Amino acid sequence: MINKLLILIAVTVTFVNIPAYAQTRDVTITRQWARASIGTMRPTAAYLTITNNGKDAVILDRIKTKIAAMAHIHNSTTNAKGISSMAPAGEIRIEPNQSVTLQPSGLHIMLMDLQRPLIKGDSFELTLIFENGQHITTDVPVLAISARGPKE
Numbered sequence: 037m038i039n040k041l042l043i044l045i046a047v048t049v050t051f052v053n054i055p056a057y058a059q060t061r062d063v064t065i066t067r068q069w070a071r072a073s074i075g076t077m078r079p080t081a082a083y084l085t086i087t088n089n090g091k092d093a094v095i096l097d098r099i100k101t102k103i104a105a106m107a108h109i110h111n112s113t114t115n116a117k118g119i120s121s122m123a124p125a126g127e128i129r130i131e132p133n134q135s136v137t138l139q140p141s142g143l144h145i146m147l148m149d150l151q152r153p154l155i156k157g158d159s160f161e162l163t164l165i166f167e168n169g170q171h172i173t174t175d176v177p178v179l180a181i182s183a184r185g186p187k188e
């Protein structure tokens with residue numbers, strides 16, 4: 037009888053947790069990768085696609101990773117003279133049923149002050165923190181220094 041009661045409590049607790057998990061499943065991360073680094077003195081970048089399958093817009097607030105002391109979201113642009121520059125990206129808002137892709141020459145996660153070199157074939161954990169408090173941690177494979185993205 038006590039066992040049955042415990043199972044009932046366990047089931048109830050699981051139920052209470054469901055909304056939080058469902059919310060996490062609303063946002064998915066795909067095509068994540070980072071470019072191998074030149075040692076630890078030069079920064080490198082990570083890229084990924086964020087898809088919002090939920091009913092509400094989500095806003096990416098910041099990035100955390102143990103691999104770099106600073107992980108900032110930048111946007112690269114090229115002006116009419118063909119000169120590229122980058123600046124903090126500002127708010128990244130993903131509307132329901134929309135995706136935002138971070139890719140070379142555009143939005144990227146700048147990994148600065150690397151704690152160890154990023155070597156092709158390695159991977160590291162990266163956590164995306166959204167304004168609604170949602171955290172998504174993903175494993176990011178390191179591709180070659182010349183890579184333009186993961187192979188299909």
Ligand SMILES: [Cu+2]
Pocket residue numbers: 110111122144145146
């Ligand atoms: Cu940058």
